Amino acid sequence: MFTKKKWLLLIGLSLLLVFAACTSDEDAGTDEVEDEDEPQTEEVDDEEDAEETDDEVAAPEIDTTPITYHYFNAGRxxxxIELNQTRIGAELEELTGVNFRVEHLVGEMNQKIGVMIASGDYPDxxxxxDAIDDLLDAEAFIPLDNLLEEYGPNLLDVYGDYLEMFRMDDGNIYFLPFGPTVNEFVPNPEIDQGAWWIQRAVLKEAGYPEIHTIDEFFELILDYAAENPExxxxxTIPYTGLTYDWRFFAFSNIPNHLAGYPNDGGVMIDLDTHEASVYADSEHAYNFLKKLNELNANGHLDQEMFVMNYDEYLAKLSSGRVLGFFDYGWQIGNARTALEDAGDPDREFVPIPVVFDGVEYDQYLDPPAFTINRGIGISVNAESPERIIQYWDYLVTEEFQKKVHxxxxxxxxxxxxNGRFYRTDEQIASLTTSLREELGMWYFDWYWPVLNGSFxxxxxxxxxxxxxxxxxxxTDEDREFLDAYGAETFxxxxxxxxxxxxxxxxxxxIESGSDPDIFEARSEEILKRHYPQIVLEDPDNFDAAWExxxxxxxxxxxxxxxxxxxxVVRxxxxNW
Known part of the structure; x- marks a missing residue:
């Protein structure tokens, strides 16, 4: 179940999602999106680009004495790195005097955040x-309203009416979510959210058959595995999945998607009545776990599925021996990139929509959305927080958003x-992860106040x-796949x-300690304990384990x- 204590998806999903969609990093798959994790008609040079537009207002001048802040990212x-070592970061430092020492999460997120809260020693x-509510409850963030009014005119412009969506009950804004949509929403031709991923060789060898149901999906990969045991x-691993830590939702959400619903979390929302209902113990969950139980009994399920960590999972996907799995595109960008770099297109994964037999149509693509419980905040330990706001205010201008993306x-x-942006084949080939890191594109493309929509x-x-x-x-192989199914985009x-x-x-x-919060924590514990047992149980004892x-x-x-x-939904x- 995707709970407050876990997150997808953002970004995503896209992202992995955003009023415009989540996900994520440009190619996160985010990579994100990338992973994820979402663009002018006149050609202009850098000097023209740097001029103010009607929508971009200069913030008041403040001290530009060099200062370095500590930035911690628990999202990926x-x-x-010190951001002034990147080209974009160096330009922002020249304008503001501000630099950031970026630290990424290593280890378990809740433990890391818990230590911060216990000690009161917060990064700036x-x-x-997913731990944002814990920091809010600990009063680790400062209110941003006055700072935005005085030093963030561009931030106020791009966030606009969204501001009231994430204002807290006390009337204050404590963080800025990622990806407000400006101008026109542009849908993603890639899949950075949920999908069933299948090795291209499986479809190719079978003549690119139509696949709609979960039974057809597994029949196809098992036939291929029988012919290709190595x-x-x-x-060969016919099927694996991600079950590690807070990412367990990538496993527990599957019955919901198979039933034809998007990722609303641990509940399904009726389109007509707007009533919410859990699906963890529904017939959809029963049928999905029953299918995996059969796979396991026949030796077709990855035996490390419930014990491997996230890095081990990505390494397994990158090996080229996994035939199929479900996940959110923003979570698997690194694995997909590794497979592309390996140079064997047949071992790369392509996304397809899979549902239960009898479900009319899938809902894997997210509708335009704006995720209001994920974002970036300034801690109570930060000195001169107005300088951080001014840095962000430059970052959301079109000049810098073009450089970021x-x-x-x-x-x-x-x-x-015609003023349309494009890349040559050489530029596409040369824009590696290392180059994106060197320029700063990789660091700024999500997890900052960045935009979605169009320029x-x-x-x-x-x-x-x-x-x-x-x-x-x-690639030629991509076009062959899309042509086979009469599609122009994924x-x-x-x-x-x-x-x-x-x-x-x-x-x-959801406030920490509230009834919904307690429910989610206990539900997560129950699902993590019982779901693996049910899947790995002897088929004769499946129903007893389910009950x-x-x-x-x-x-x-x-x-x-x-x-x-x-x-909440009603x-x-x-009101929205």
Whole structure:
């Protein structure tokens, strides 16, 4: 179950999601999106670009004496760095005098945040991801309202009406979520959210068959595994999954998606009544776990699925011997990049929508959304916080958002006669992760106040959503796959999302120690304990293991939890 204590998806999902969508880093798959994790018509040079536009207002001048702040990112791992070592970071430091020493999460997130809270020793700027409510309850963040009014005119402009969505009950704003949509929303042609991923060789060898149901998916990969028990000298793994730590939602959310619902968290929302209902002990969960139980009994399930950590999971996907799995695109960007670099397109994964037999259509693509319970905040330990705000205010200008998402004109992208941004084949090939890190694109593309939607000239803000770049980035094998299914983009393979103004429901603010918070913590513990047991149980004892789980789960106050989210959704429908 995707709870407050866990997160997807953002970003995502995209991201991995954002009023415009989550996810994530440009290619996070975020990579994110990348991973994830989302762009002008006139060609302009850097000097023209640096001039103020009608929508970008200069903040008041403040002290530009050099200062370095400590920034901690619990949302993703990465190379720690001083941002002035990057090209974009150096330019921002020249304008503001501000530099950031970036630290990424190593180890367990809640433990790391817990130590901060216990000691009161906070980094200056924190992206706490799923632990944001813990820091809010500990009063670790300072209010931003007055700082934004005085030093953040561009921030106020781009966040606009969104500000009231994440204002706390005490009337203050304590953090800025990622990805407010400006101008026109641009859908993602890639899949940075949930999908069933299958090795391209499996589809290719079978003649690119139509796959709609979970039974057809497993039949296809098992047939291929029977013919190919080894891949490159390694034992073939028909199916694996991600179950580690807070990312357990990538496993527990699956029944919800198979039933034709998007990721609203641990509940399904009825489109007509807006009522919320849990699915952890539903027939959908029963049927999915039953299928995995059968796979395990026949030796087709990865035996390390419930014990490997996230890095081990990515390494396994990168090995080329996994045939299929479910996950959110923003979580697997590193593995996909590794497979691309390996140079064997047949071992790369492609996304497809899979549902239960009888489900009319899938809902894997997120509707336009704005996630209001993830973001970046300034801690009580930060000196001169107005300087951080001014730094962010420059960062959200079109000048710097173009550099963050596209790089530098003539080096990492070009502008055609119609003002459209594109990349040459050489630029696409050369824009490696190391180059994106060197320029600063990798560090700034998410987990900061960054934008979604389109620039004032119509180009998509996130370069992976720019049609000209997406099409040129397709390989021959990608085109063969898409042509086989009559699609122009990967998103074309999936059903259009239904309108859900409340989406995602899981972004509701849940106070620590509240009844919904206690329910989620206990529910997570029960699912993590019972689901693996059910899957690994002898098939003859499956129903008994299932009933033991249901008994434990129903000892929780399910009705109150469902009522909480029903109220959240109905409030958003009436007020957003």
């Amino acid at each position: 791992g990465g190379n720690d 700027v924190i992206v706490p991801d 891949i490159d000298g390694m034992t 596209y790089g530098y004109e003539g080096e990492t992208y070009e502008v055609d006669e 004032s000239d119509g180009n998509a803000i996130q370069s992976n959503r720019q049609t000209e770049i997406f099409e040129r980035g397709l 998103a074309d393979l999936f059903a259009e999302p239904d309108e859900r103004i409340w989406f995602p429901a899981w972004s509701a603010h 033991a789980f249901v008994d434990d789960y129903r000892e929780l106050d399910v009705d109150a939890y469902e009522a909480f989210f029903t109220d 409030y958003r429908v009436d």
